Amino acid sequence: MNRFIRALALPACLVVGAPTALAAPLTAIVGGHVHPVSSPPIPNGLVIVEGEQIRYVGPAKPLPPGATIIDASGKVVTPGLIDAITQLGAIEIELEASTVDSELETQAPVRAALYLGEVLDLRSTLIGVARRQGVTGALSVPTGGLVAGRSAFIELAEPTSGVDERSFVTGPIAVHANLGSSGAKSVGGSRAAALGRLTELLDDTRQFAKNRAAFERNNLRRLSVHRLELEAMVPVTERKLPLFVSVSRAADILAVLALAERERIEVVVVGGEEAWLVAPQLAKAKVSVILHPLDNLPAKFEGRLARQDAAARLAGAGVTVLISTFSSHNAGGLRFVLGNAVRAGLNHEAALAAATLAPARVLGLSRTLGALQGGLRADLVVWTGDPFEPQSHAERVMIRGVFQPTENRQTRLRARHQARLGLGGETTR
Amino acid sequence: MILLLAGCASGGATKDEPSSASTPVALGAKHASRAPAALTKLPAPPDAKVAIVGATLLLGNGKRIEAGTLVFGAGRILEVGPTKDVQVPTDAERIDGTGKFVTPGLIDTHSHMGVYAAPYVDAAADGNEMTDPLTPWAFSEDGVWTQDPAFHRAAAGGVTTAQILPGSGNLIGGKAVTLKLRPSLEARAMRFPGAPFGLKMACGENPKRYHGEKGRTPMSRMGNLALQKKAFLEAEAFAHARKVASAERDAWLKAPEGKEPSGPDRDLGLETLAGVLAGQILVHIHCYRADEMLLMMGLAEELGFSVRSFHHAVEAYKIADVLAAREVSASMWADWWGFKMEAYDGIEENIPMVAKAGGRAIVHSDSSIGVQRLNQEAAKALHAGRRAGLDLGEDEALRWITENPAWALGVHEQTGTLEAGKMADLVLWDQTPFSIYASAERTYVDGTLVYDRAHPGPGSDFEVGTALEGVSP
Numbered sequence: 001m002n003r004f005i006r007a008l009a010l011p012a013c014l015v016v017g018a019p020t021a022l023a024a025p026l027t028a029i030v031g032g033h034v035h036p037v038s039s040p041p042i043p044n045g046l047v048i049v050e051g052e053q054i055r056y057v058g059p060a061k062p063l064p065p066g067a068t069i070i071d072a073s074g075k076v077v078t079p080g081l082i083d084a085i086t087q088l089g090a091i092e093i094e095l096e097a098s099t100v101d102s103e104l105e106t107q108a109p110v111r112a113a114l115y116l117g118e119v120l121d122l123r124s125t126l127i128g129v130a131r132r133q134g135v136t137g138a139l140s141v142p143t144g145g146l147v148a149g150r151s152a153f154i155e156l157a158e159p160t161s162g163v164d165e166r167s168f169v170t171g172p173i174a175v176h177a178n179l180g181s182s183g184a185k186s187v188g189g190s191r192a193a194a195l196g197r198l199t200e201l202l203d204d205t206r207q208f209a210k211n212r213a214a215f216e217r218n219n220l221r222r223l224s225v226h227r228l229e230l231e232a233m234v235p236v237t238e239r240k241l242p243l244f245v246s247v248s249r250a251a252d253i254l255a256v257l258a259l260a261e262r263e264r265i266e267v268v269v270v271g272g273e274e275a276w277l278v279a280p281q282l283a284k285a286k287v288s289v290i291l292h293p294l295d296n297l298p299a300k301f302e303g304r305l306a307r308q309d310a311a312a313r314l315a316g317a318g319v320t321v322l323i324s325t326f327s328s329h330n331a332g333g334l335r336f337v338l339g340n341a342v343r344a345g346l347n348h349e350a351a352l353a354a355a356t357l358a359p360a361r362v363l364g365l366s367r368t369l370g371a372l373q374g375g376l377r378a379d380l381v382v383w384t385g386d387p388f389e390p391q392s393h394a395e396r397v398m399i400r401g402v403f404q405p406t407e408n409r410q411t412r413l414r415a416r417h418q419a420r421l422g423l424g425g426e427t428t429r
Numbered sequence: 430m431i432l433l434l435a436g437c438a439s440g441g442a443t444k445d446e447p448s449s450a451s452t453p454v455a456l457g458a459k460h461a462s463r464a465p466a467a468l469t470k471l472p473a474p475p476d477a478k479v480a481i482v483g484a485t486l487l488l489g490n491g492k493r494i495e496a497g498t499l500v501f502g503a504g505r506i507l508e509v510g511p512t513k514d515v516q517v518p519t520d521a522e523r524i525d526g527t528g529k530f531v532t533p534g535l536i537d538t539h540s541h542m543g544v545y546a547a548p549y550v551d552a553a554a555d556g557n558e559m560t561d562p563l564t565p566w567a568f569s570e571d572g573v574w575t576q577d578p579a580f581h582r583a584a585a586g587g588v589t590t591a592q593i594l595p596g597s598g599n600l601i602g603g604k605a606v607t608l609k610l611r612p613s614l615e616a617r618a619m620r621f622p623g624a625p626f627g628l629k630m631a632c633g634e635n636p637k638r639y640h641g642e643k644g645r646t647p648m649s650r651m652g653n654l655a656l657q658k659k660a661f662l663e664a665e666a667f668a669h670a671r672k673v674a675s676a677e678r679d680a681w682l683k684a685p686e687g688k689e690p691s692g693p694d695r696d697l698g699l700e701t702l703a704g705v706l707a708g709q710i711l712v713h714i715h716c717y718r719a720d721e722m723l724l725m726m727g728l729a730e731e732l733g734f735s736v737r738s739f740h741h742a743v744e745a746y747k748i749a750d751v752l753a754a755r756e757v758s759a760s761m762w763a764d765w766w767g768f769k770m771e772a773y774d775g776i777e778e779n780i781p782m783v784a785k786a787g788g789r790a791i792v793h794s795d796s797s798i799g800v801q802r803l804n805q806e807a808a809k810a811l812h813a814g815r816r817a818g819l820d821l822g823e824d825e826a827l828r829w830i831t832e833n834p835a836w837a838l839g840v841h842e843q844t845g846t847l848e849a850g851k852m853a854d855l856v857l858w859d860q861t862p863f864s865i866y867a868s869a870e871r872t873y874v875d876g877t878l879v880y881d882r883a884h885p886g887p888g889s890d891f892e893v894g895t896a897l898e899g900v901s902p
Contacts, residue, residue: 092767093767093768093769093773094767094768094769095634095768095770096769096770126767129766277896294798294801294802295798296582296798296801296902297547297578297579297582297797297798298547298548298578298891298892298897299547299548299549299797299798300548300549301548301550304548304891304895304897305895305897307897307900308902329765329766329767329768330764330765332764333764336805336865339865339866340802340805340865342866343865343866343868388865388866389865389866390805390808390809390811390812390863390865391863392812393812393816410766410775410776410777411776411817413774413776414746414776414777414778414782414817417746417747417782418778418782418817418818421749421750421786423749423782423785423819424782424785424814424817424818424819424820
């Protein structure tokens with residue numbers, strides 16, 4: 001499956017000894033400045049990958065025989081970046097409705113049954129564009145309504161023959177709700193109504209889960225939504241799935257915290273422009289926040305106290321912060337968004353965690369990925385320098401132990417017209 | 430109403446007024462009133478001299494001075510050179526520039542600050558007069574809310590000049606104004622002195638979608654082009670009638686016989702388009718696709734005007750040679766793409782390919798978030814290009830956000846580079862502006878400090894009395 005891609009990488013590699021027959025291929029990434037994220041950075045570190053998994057992360061040591069060696073000296077090795085709020089695989093062109101699966105045009109406010117995981121397009125041209133910038137995983141999130149639906153996590157690997165590509169998708173990961181003005185709009189225009197409908201939905205879900213037999217006999221009080229919606233909500237009431245709530249205003253965030261406590265559900269704040277104002281309450285409730293650190297304008301009335309250093313302030317108060325582009329076509333800009341969070345005061349290592357370990361934990365995937373440590377999936381990036389700086393780039397992107405193609409539709413378009421116009425010609429990489 | 434009319438004429442333009450369509454023609458004066466100057470005045474630039482000593486000066490014209498000193502006063506740059514060659518006046522305020530960088534103030538050719546102000550509420554959406562696909566009579570300045578918090582944020586990002594455009598819902602959206610980012614209650618007081626107006630046109634999906642959905646022309650790209658052509662043919666006839674009438678009137682004035690000849694009635698839209706045909710108003714076209722840009726250049730040639738800049742030109746790389754040969758600039762994003770069909774072929778090397786082909790490449794924002802980081806966008810585009818083997822340097826890339834947009838707005842003789850005699854529009858950065866971690870420490874417009882990171886000031890009225898008053902963006 002991965003031989004073709006490995007072959008491409010060969011000229012820059014050396015093979016030590018003879019490969020052991022039938023053993024999973026070994027790759028050793030040597031000499032890099034390694035950021036495991038789950039543990040302190042290692043100068044001149046070594047990462048050994050066996051098959052799909054990381055076998056070793058630590059200081060240099062003798063290499064196993066048969067390993068393909070990748071020289072990363074002077075380079076930086078990090079886990080692959082994870083963008084926690086995208087529509088990757090669910091949108092090809094936002095304004096062409098036939099290419100959009102992430103939002104229903106229905107008026108119904110509750111769409112919990114909408115699950116994106118089974119329809120994500122793993123050959124979407126957006127995936128290669130994001131991957132080229134070091135993004136290896138993303139949550140693909142439904143939008144709209146009071147309850148938008150359920151998200152799926154997608155590993156941005158190139159589907160190749162012989163690979164079970166559906167295994168790139170994991171989910172459902174969360175149920176997504178909108179409070180604040182957009183959710184309010186879907187139920188008549190008041191935040192109070194939105195909160196009321198959500199509370200009712202949770203209550204109905206519990207009724208449904210407790211009395212399935214009665215429900216099937218049509219012997220249960222009338223519930224506010226149909227069966228599939230209720231089924232989709234059951235894991236939320238059982239705390240098996242988190243409820244991601246898009247909300248901006250500090251007051252609305254406190255309402256979400258109160259709801260979570262009252263209903264005993266797990267919530268994550270998405271957007272949270274004014275979350276910094278209620279950072280201690282978020283920290284105390286152990287509620288994470290997914291932020292877009294470039295948002296420093298009162299773009300919405302309900303987020304009029306947005307500020308650029310929100311990530312640093314929240315992290316400083318002990319809140320788990322995730323950083324996202326909230327974009328699909330420009331999910332590849334994640335590293336620059338992280339850089340801006342650092343510019344605004346967030347610690348560099350914390351920024352890296354905000355797009356690796358933190359999303360892995362919040363999405364319930366940290367037993368599989370999100371850091372560089374033995375036993376985790378080998379989703380990693382070798383950068384030519386500081387990942388957040390424009391002058392660096394992702395030189396190698398590995399997903400599940402396989403170095404991914406660095407070309408995508410954009411690079412092919414560029415090369416075609418570059419050749420036609422006689423511009424530059426040679427590529428440096 | 431009279432003021433509104435007058436704002437679009439400038440029959441009696443003062444020296445500081447941008448030139449406009451009706452300038453040369455006195456006819457119709459009975460309907461026109463003199464375009465007033467701003468009713469309020471910005472404070473005069475401080476006379477006190479300021480010297481930034483020992484900084485890296487990135488001049489904006491493709492050159493740099495590694496250990497340089499720059500002196501400015503009374504709104505102008507007085508001296509720029511290597512520190513050893515510059516005599517710092519004894520009365521100048523000295524700023525130690527060691528380890529820091531100075532650039533010209535950044536310039537955005539494509540902004541909707543003020544006309545699509547934050548917060549983005551319907552009540553403040555004043556940039557698209559989508560009641561008709563042809564609204565050359567509309568003028569962005571009339572829709573500018575000067576308390577848009579974005580103005581101060583942009584200044585904090587090192588931006589000193591921005592063209593405020595009408596939106597792209599219409600084929601001809603209206604006249605555009607170029608503003609200097611000095612705080613004011615009055616947009617007209619912020620006008621860049623002497624800057625020509627722009628005309629905002631749009632190709633492609635937006636006009637045909639919006640108007641077509643309403644069941645009116647245009648519903649297709651065919652309709653787009655035909656209506657644009659029709660508008661200019663009318664303007665051509667209008668300009669001709671005015672010229673003829675003007676000659677008749679001159680003759681009548683010499684030998685008054687019979688009734689005083691009257692010219693065509695005033696028409697704000699046709700006056701604007703006639704101004705375009707006369708080369709006094711610069712044409713800025715929202716246009717993504719290469720084929721459409723070619724179509725529009727052909728149309729312009731046929732009708733007798735030139736295109737100054739294509740905006741959102743995501744396919745400019747495909748026609749980089751044509752753009753360079755015809756001296757048409759391209760205003761581009763570093764990496765936005767794909768959100769609509771006509772943006773599907775966007776690539777990260779668009780800007781550097783246009784530059785490498787010898788064209789005038791420009792980084793524009795079209796966003797009140799993006800305008801705050803034009804330097805980062807230039808850095809992203811530069812390094813994407815270098816990775817693709819396009820041999821370009823930082824000094825060239827800086828031109829994409831300084832000298833080139835200044836040219837596109839017709840203000841390049843006054844700003845856009847660090848040269849003695851030019852306006853003191855400049856930025857002091859804490860490190861190279863090509864780093865993601867760089868921040869502007871100070872931004873000066875006309876030598877006036879409009880942003881000081883250490884004392885960020887209150888920002889707009891909108892933020893007064895909130896938790897953000899005095900917070901640095």
